[in-house]
Amino acid sequence: MAFIPHTADDVARMLAAIGVSRLEDLFDEIPRELRIKALAGVPAELNEMEIGRLMSERAAADGTALSFLGAGAYEHHIPAAVWAITTRGEFYSAYTPYQAEASQGTLQMIYEFQTMIARLTGMEVSNASMYDGASAMVEAALMAVRANRKSRAARILVPTTVHPHYRRAAVATAANQGLRFEELPYCTEEGVTPAASLARFDAEDVTALVIQQPNFFGRLEDVDALTDWAHAHNVLVVAVVNPTSLALLKPPGQWGTRGADIAVGEGQPLGVPLSSGGPYFGFMTTRMEFVRQMPGRIVGRTLDVAGHEGFTLTLQAREQHIRRAKATSNICTNQGLLMTAATIYLSLMGPQGLARTAATCHARTRELVTALTRLPGVRPAFTGPCFHEAVLLLDRPAAPLLKALAARGIFGGLDLGGYYPELGPALLVCATETKTQADVERYRATLQETLQAARAA
Amino acid sequence: MSAREKVIFEYSHPGRGASDQWPHDPGPAALADLPAGLRRARLPELPEVGELEAVRHFTRLSQLNFSIDTHFYPLGSCTMKYNPKACNQYAMLPGFLGRHPLAPESHGQGFLACMYELQEMLKAVTGMEGVALSPMAGAHGEFAGVAMIRAYHRARGDLKRNEIIVPEAAHGTNPATATMCGCVVREIAVNAQGDVDLDELKQAVGPNTAGIMLTNPSTLGVFERRIQQVARIVHEAGGLLYYDGANLNAILGKVRPGDMGFDVIHMNLHKTFSTPHGGGGPGAGAVGVATRLLPFLPLPVVGKEGERYRWLAEADLPQSIGRLSAFMGNAGVLLRAYIYMRLLGREGMRQVGEYATLNANYLLKRLMAAGFDAAYPERRASHEFIVTLKRQARELNVTAMDFAKRLLDHGFHAPTTYFPLLVPECLLIEPTETESKDTLDAFVAAMSQIQKEAEQEPGRVTSAPHTMPVRRLDDVRAARQLDLTWKPTAQP
Numbered sequence: 024m025a026f027i028p029h030t031a032d033d034v035a036r037m038l039a040a041i042g043v044s045r046l047e048d049l050f051d052e053i054p055r056e057l058r059i060k061a062l063a064g065v066p067a068e069l070n071e072m073e074i075g076r077l078m079s080e081r082a083a084a085d086g087t088a089l090s091f092l093g094a095g096a097y098e099h100h101i102p103a104a105v106w107a108i109t110t111r112g113e114f115y116s117a118y119t120p121y122q123a124e125a126s127q128g129t130l131q132m133i134y135e136f137q138t139m140i141a142r143l144t145g146m147e148v149s150n151a152s153m154y155d156g157a158s159a160m161v162e163a164a165l166m167a168v169r170a171n172r173k174s175r176a177a178r179i180l181v182p183t184t185v186h187p188h189y190r191r192a193a194v195a196t197a198a199n200q201g202l203r204f205e206e207l208p209y210c211t212e213e214g215v216t217p218a219a220s221l222a223r224f225d226a227e228d229v230t231a232l233v234i235q236q237p238n239f240f241g242r243l244e245d246v247d248a249l250t251d252w253a254h255a256h257n258v259l260v261v262a263v264v265n266p267t268s269l270a271l272l273k274p275p276g277q278w279g280t281r282g283a284d285i286a287v288g289e290g291q292p293l294g295v296p297l298s299s300g301g302p303y304f305g306f307m308t309t310r311m312e313f314v315r316q317m318p319g320r321i322v323g324r325t326l327d328v329a330g331h332e333g334f335t336l337t338l339q340a341r342e343q344h345i346r347r348a349k350a351t352s353n354i355c356t357n358q359g360l361l362m363t364a365a366t367i368y369l370s371l372m373g374p375q376g377l378a379r380t381a382a383t384c385h386a387r388t389r390e391l392v393t394a395l396t397r398l399p400g401v402r403p404a405f406t407g408p409c410f411h412e413a414v415l416l417l418d419r420p421a422a423p424l425l426k427a428l429a430a431r432g433i434f435g436g437l438d439l440g441g442y443y444p445e446l447g448p449a450l451l452v453c454a455t456e457t458k459t460q461a462d463v464e465r466y467r468a469t470l471q472e473t474l475q476a477a478r479a480a
Numbered sequence: 481m482s483a484r485e486k487v488i489f490e491y492s493h494p495g496r497g498a499s500d501q502w503p504h505d506p507g508p509a510a511l512a513d514l515p516a517g518l519r520r521a522r523l524p525e526l527p528e529v530g531e532l533e534a535v536r537h538f539t540r541l542s543q544l545n546f547s548i549d550t551h552f553y554p555l556g557s558c559t560m561k562y563n564p565k566a567c568n569q570y571a572m573l574p575g576f577l578g579r580h581p582l583a584p585e586s587h588g589q590g591f592l593a594c595m596y597e598l599q600e601m602l603k604a605v606t607g608m609e610g611v612a613l614s615p616m617a618g619a620h621g622e623f624a625g626v627a628m629i630r631a632y633h634r635a636r637g638d639l640k641r642n643e644i645i646v647p648e649a650a651h652g653t654n655p656a657t658a659t660m661c662g663c664v665v666r667e668i669a670v671n672a673q674g675d676v677d678l679d680e681l682k683q684a685v686g687p688n689t690a691g692i693m694l695t696n697p698s699t700l701g702v703f704e705r706r707i708q709q710v711a712r713i714v715h716e717a718g719g720l721l722y723y724d725g726a727n728l729n730a731i732l733g734k735v736r737p738g739d740m741g742f743d744v745i746h747m748n749l750h751k752t753f754s755t756p757h758g759g760g761g762p763g764a765g766a767v768g769v770a771t772r773l774l775p776f777l778p779l780p781v782v783g784k785e786g787e788r789y790r791w792l793a794e795a796d797l798p799q800s801i802g803r804l805s806a807f808m809g810n811a812g813v814l815l816r817a818y819i820y821m822r823l824l825g826r827e828g829m830r831q832v833g834e835y836a837t838l839n840a841n842y843l844l845k846r847l848m849a850a851g852f853d854a855a856y857p858e859r860r861a862s863h864e865f866i867v868t869l870k871r872q873a874r875e876l877n878v879t880a881m882d883f884a885k886r887l888l889d890h891g892f893h894a895p896t897t898y899f900p901l902l903v904p905e906c907l908l909i910e911p912t913e914t915e916s917k918d919t920l921d922a923f924v925a926a927m928s929q930i931q932k933e934a935e936q937e938p939g940r941v942t943s944a945p946h947t948m949p950v951r952r953l954d955d956v957r958a959a960r961q962l963d964l965t966w967k968p969t970a971q972p
């Protein structure tokens with residue numbers, strides 16, 4: 024089954040029109056010794072009924088646990104309308120909107136998305152999205168090197184409170200281009216980056232400072248002080264933010280006296296399913312003065328020859344298909360379909376719905392932390408408020424506990440041992456609006472039994 | 481097509497909203513512990529619309545689009561084949577959608593089995609020894625591929641190899657990627673028959689050569705006949721061969737990049753393996769490597785031990801070029817590619833290459849018979865081919881762009897225009913295997929009609945399109961008077 028509509032008669036007439044007798048003749052310019060007879064290693068075809076059964080069995084085998092995992096990917100309610108519309112063939116099976124007249128739906132969607140994300144982050148302009156949060160942060164660092172004309176160092180300060188996978192992706196992607204990422208330690212009592220620790224860079228050439236808010240631990244950084252320090256020293260600020268939190272937290276455009284210079288983040292919380300890690304989308308916003316340094320697709324509104332409004336890709340002189348080796352990035356796509364889902368999600372949630380979602384996430388996580396830290400052997404890692412997730416310290420290794428919890432249908436959080444060994448046994452836990460008080464109680468009771476069993480053993 | 485549609489903010493009314501979608505209000509006490517200095521002063525100005533208003537608005541937007549489901553889309557180099565509905569439906573089963581990327585492997589064996597088998601099938605169809613699935617687009621896969629080439633030379637202590645050779649017909653991503661990897665780009669010519677100029681290649685290679693990036697069949701729609709000589713020249717100079725998989729559909733089941741001598745490839749799963757283009761993504765750019773590049777694959781990779789699947793991470797591949805994404809790349813796209821490959825099976829994949837090539841050669845011959853000029857008339861088309869309209873541009877003052885726009889009025893998406901850059905007034909046409917002979921015949925009829933119109937009433941063609949929601953747009957104005965976000969008083 025290859026979705027090929029040809030009849031034998033079609034094939035015969037087409038071959039005759041071409042002037043060959045067999046399909047194989049169409050490959051006569053390929054050296055004979057390179058041509059293969061059959062594809063060993065690929066199984067025989069399945070029909071749709073058979074693949075449906077196989078996939079249903081595999082999806083069911085993965086089960087649906089009660090999950091308290093966050094760490095950069097969050098389980099949220101997704102209105103049914105979001106994917107009902109997103110998977111319409113007119114969005115799902117359309118190409119990049121190069122032919123603007125035949126792509127006004129996608130183009131207007133991007134324009135609306137750009138508007139919503141700019142408003143959410145409090146910034147002036149947005150692009151049409153990036154691959155994911157990590158790649159958006161890397162692209163922001165590269166962009167900062169282009170935009171900060173006062174700096175020659177290509178040196179980026181990255182607190183260790185930034186998502187560890189983002190930091191790894193940054194090095195893997197940008198080290199070949201001469202960027203240096205220097206890590207900043209965090210305060211072990213509070214789990215945030217102390218603004219005072221930046222003083223040692225006062226006299227040095229630094230290109231940009233990355234600030235994640237809320238940070239990987241769920242803690243709130245002193246974004247005003249960090250931003251003001253950066254701007255006082257000709258350092259650009261790259262904000263990495265959770266879009267749900269922005270319904271409640273100060274948007275990057277208002278950090279400090281001047282606001283952040285570039286704001287990026289993982290868009291997954293906005294209507295995109297967890298789906299084992301992707302497809303998600305990253306977002307990126309900046310000041311108008313830096314728009315020509317921004318990578319990725321950008322849509323603008325303009326007029327057609329009849330004087331009517333319409334939408335088109337713009338500022339394409341930055342891009343690879345025009346600039347080739349001198350482009351701002353090799354990126355050709357955005358994550359169009361996910362950005363579509365997010366635009367519909369934000370329209371359905373509106374300011375009130377997003378604020379309630381954020382507030383409920385916050386409240387639920389606090390209830391979770393309160394409940395779990397009442398158990399002997401569990402305590403909060405840091406003092407001060409969290410948003411949406413928190414670090415808990417344990418009196419015994421996390422891995423066996425998590426395994427025991429998973430066996431009982433609960434994903435108890437992320438074991439931080441591999442990322443922050445200095446914390447000792449530690450868990451990053453998260454509860455979104457999808458969790459009920461009964462879910463929190465189930466986790467507490469199960470953890471209590473698991474801890475008791477571990478102590479008895 | 482439908483008429484224009486207002487911007488969603490113009491439907492907004494304070495206090496309106498799709499409140500059935502919202503959680504219950506936890507009240508202000510829920511936020512008491514958040515310091516005022518870190519709070520937002522005013523709620524973000526998102527649209528306030530009811531659910532039906534939103535559904536109608538976005539449905540109407542969808543109706544302003546061409547798509548594969550609604551129109552023939554002969555976009556060269558993009559492989560706009562049918563995206564089977566089953567691939568979407570079964571990738572969106574709740575068990576797959578709900579799985580957290582950091583969930584334990586014990587609760588992901590079904591998903592991991594699909595990923596492992598996908599890796600194995602991609603190895604089989606490309607003739608490579610290892611595959612990593614995490615790159616999130618073709619360009620991302622290119623980045624991973626060139627980064628592996630660099631890592632390979634570095635690991636051997638061969639630090640001066642920083643030149644990437646690229647034929648002039650290459651996709652713009654190739655030179656852009658080489659630059660992103662800290663390499664210097666060296667362009668070489670293509671001869672009049674569309675093959676790489678071997679003399680120029682011999683001149684270009686040397687002790688600084690990191691590798692060459694090639695698409696085969698090339699962007700000119702022809703197979704690089706001397707690929708084995710190209711491979712020998714580059715390998716003997718110490719360089720590696722990179723295969724840009726943009727045109728893999730042409731040879732699926734017929735020839736394998738690994739057999740041609742390529743060391744590293746990326747595959748555009750959104751082309752050859754029919755995952756949706758989604759209006760510009762998500763794609764998926766899995767990479768494949770020959771044995772000597774196995775240690776450098778990007779993370780994560782799925783491994784199998786006995787009957788259990790697990791992620792291979794830093795400890796398993798200490799020389800890896802690292803992680804290019806927060807998690808596992810575009811996992812849901814990979815599931816769609818997996819389903820597609822299982823539906824086709826080995827026989828279906830062979831048919832893909834054969835019928836994609838059949839359709840392209842048929843369409844080329846029919847267009848030539850109708851009086852259009854092929855860029856490489858003496859060559860066999862691969863899965864795509866180039867028609868040049870430089871004669872029409874010179875004689876009638878009607879350009880490739882005009883033909884492209886007028887095709888929209890006939891209900892056909894335009895072919896790729898003005899790429900590759902070295903053929904003037906070109907249309908790069910790729911019909912794919914999923915189109916019927918009837919559709920191809922209708923396309924030829926439309927092209928012939930436009931040709932006639934260009935001769936008799938050229939203004940009708942040069943002012944096209946006439947039936948779309950908008951006429952030709954002022955791109956200069958768009959770039960000079962930037963209107964990138966909606967404002968209540970904004971006038972474009």
